[in-house]
Amino acid sequence: MGQEKKAEKKTKDSSVPYGKEAKEIVAAIGGEENVDMATHCVTRLRFALNDEKKVDLDALESIDIVKGSFSTNGQFQVIIGQGTVDKVYKAMVQETGISEASKDEVKQAGAEKHQNILQRGIKILADIFIPILPAIVMAGLLMGINNVLVNPIFTEQSIIEMYPQWAGIADMINIIANTAFTFLPALIGWSAVKRFGGSELLGIVLGLILVHPDLMNAWGYGAAAAEGDIPSWNLFGLEIEKVGYQGQVLPVLVASWVLAKIEVFLRKRVIDSLHLLVVAPLALLITGILAFILIGPITFTIGSWITTAVVSVFDMAxxxxxxxxxxxxxxxxxxxxxxxxxxxxxxxxxxxxxxxxxxxxxxxxxxxxxxxxxxxxxxxxxxxxxxxxxxxxxxxxxxxxxxxxxxxxxxxxxxxxxxxxxxxxxxxxxxxxxxxxxxxxxxxxxxxxxxxxxxxxxxxxxxxxxxxxxxxxxxxxxxxxx
CATH class of the missing domain: 1.20.1310 (5 helical Cullin repeat like)
Structure with a gap:
């Protein structure tokens, strides 16, 4: 009877693709007891380990499917490769006592155990910008295609000048490409508010508020300031510039943090039946007013200082x-x-x-x-x-x-x-x-x-x-x- 069970178990083990390799990887990183949480991305297994000193790098990198390993941001990552990593992770969950976890859970576990304040700050920025990176890269590639169509490169004339029938396509590509940058605060607002624990839908609305078409476009701010022609609101004698924040990063980042904190605060104190009527409207109203009166002007100035400093270094040397x-x-x-x-x-x-x-x-x-x-x-x-x-x-x-x-x-x-x-x-x-x-x-x-x-x-x-x-x-x- 015992031999039959062993034979049955062996058959079961052998039927799991990459089961053997998954066990070898877990053994090399210190065994199941050394793994707090595990997940994977497109190419890598990601572990939050209890003690990274227990990892046997030689044993790990001698495994055929392992293409390398490294530790960053509190996570120990094993490079497997696209496609294969999904199968290895699935086998690891089936063949060991390690349970599935989300990327956010592993990131949080790694951060809590291994990261200092600076690393946590960098991680927050990464958590915010990485999710929106595909949209930005897509926009960048399309803008590149538009550049090829509308700018003279190898001849004195551009493609649309030589072939006017392409002008409509170039203009359409430009609109599609520019959208991600025109409404960048909405993308950042969605990702940032979600990262800070609020409702991402409110983050999108906040970002759109900061680029509302009734506001003066941020790209025209410099010229308007030089001419003294900046529109403003008069709030009980206080002059507030009526300016948008197109292409700006800091204003929406700080405003998203404020929005998320206000929303969380209200959700804990407002009864469930009034959430829809109170939480979102009040959170957006308070954050929006603060954004135009305080957050926007201060962070816009800081952003301008950063830009000026970086540009000055590259201009001077x-x-x-x-x-x-x-x-x-x-x-x-x-x-x-x-x-x-x-x-x-x-x-x-x-x-x-x-x-x-x-x-x-x-x-x-x-x-x-x-x-x-x-x-x-x-x-x-x-x-x-x-x-x-x-x-x-x-x-x-x-x-x-x-x-x-x-x-x-x-x-x-x-x-x-x-x-x-x-x-x-x-x-x-x-x-x-x-x-x-x-x-x-x-x-x-x-x-x-x-x-x-x-x-x-x-x-x-x-x-x-x-x-x-x-x-x-x-x-x-x-x-x-x-």
Whole structure:
């Protein structure tokens, strides 16, 4: 009878795809008792561990399906790969005592155990901006296509000038692309209020309030201020500027936090039958008034200071600014602090009409891919060669985690080679005043987001980050990898 049960269990185990690998992964990270929570994303298993010192990295990375691992923001992440990670996670839940958890639960568990105040602040920004990133990237790509249609690039005339029948398509693409940036506060409001514990629908309404068409457009604020022609409300003798916050980040971030806190406060104190009549109207009314009177003007000024400071550095010493940002961006990715610069990019786009930081980000992604391709051609290890090839392609398409954490940081010199290449290219394109009209895919498709007049300079920067990291890595790898 016992033998029959064992045989039955063995048959059951063998019928679960990736069951063996899932057990090996759990054993390598310290066993079931070391796992507080587990979830997964598109390419990685994500764990909130009780003690990361118990992880056996050698055992973990010797498993065939594991392409690398790293720890960030209180989470230990194991890179598996798109598609396969779903099956491995399902097998892990079935074959071990680990139960399913949501990404938010794992993030919160990791944050509570391992993060300091700065890390928690960065995590909040990441939690807010990552959900809206697909919409922003989509808009960036479409704006790039529009740039190709309406700007002269390789000839004296643009495509729509040579072929007027394309003008309507170009205008339609422009409207579709600009929507995400025109109503950016609504996107941020939805994500931020949800993150702070409020109702995301109220966040959308708050964002739309800040860009209402009856308000003066923020992009015309500078000219109106110079002429002394800014519309205003008179509230019992107090003059309040009647200005919108198109393209602004800080006003809606702070206002969303206030809205969420007011809503939560009211929900706890208003009886259920009156929630619909009291909570939402009162929360929006109070937050809206505070946004126009206090939050908006203060945060708009702070945002202008940040923009002026960043622009001044790159105006006074563009080579130094590009060199430093190029050298620091990849290390910032390791800490997770790179998420804060998305807000700066969006602020620059909304204020000066373009960003000179994002092009360097795009070059950094390409450089990480180039380094890993150097490893691919130099190594004789078939598993490493396969990992390097797939992760290099992923990096060139804008997703660097497999390349950076799976290969480059493991051997270190490919990572340093990528940083060197990005620093050189960053200095070059900053000297050439290269700017992006939007945030797009940070890899080989990046030129679509670059202003056409800067294409040549940016393409030279791309050549630098393709050649320099590859050569440095390949030369060293040929000597070190046997």
């Amino acid at each position: 563009p080579v130094v600014g590009g060199l430093l940002y190029g050298a620091l961006y990849a290390p910032l990715v390791i800490t997770g602090m790179h998420h804060t610069f998305l807000a700066v990019d969006l602020q620059l786009i909304g204020t000066i009409g373009g960003t000179f930081l994002w092009p360097i980000l795009a070059l950094s992604n390409i450089a990480q891919g180039s380094s890993v391709f150097g490893i691919m051609l130099a190594t004789k290890d078939e598993k490493l060669k396969g990992l390097a090839g797939t992760s290099g392609l992923s990096a060139w398409l804008g997703v660097t985690e497999p390349a950076m954490f799976g290969v480059n940081l493991r051997y270190r010199y490919p990572f340093y080679a990528a940083v060197i290449g990005t620093a050189i290219a960053g200095a070059f394109i900053s000297f050439g005043k290269v700017k992006a009209s939007s945030v797009g895919i940070g890899g080989i498709p990046a030129p679509l987001s670059i202003f056409p007049e800067s294409w040549i300079s940016f393409l030279i920067g791309m050549v630098i980050v393709i050649v320099v990291p590859f050569l440095i890595t390949f030369i060293i790898a040929k000597r070190k990898l046997r």
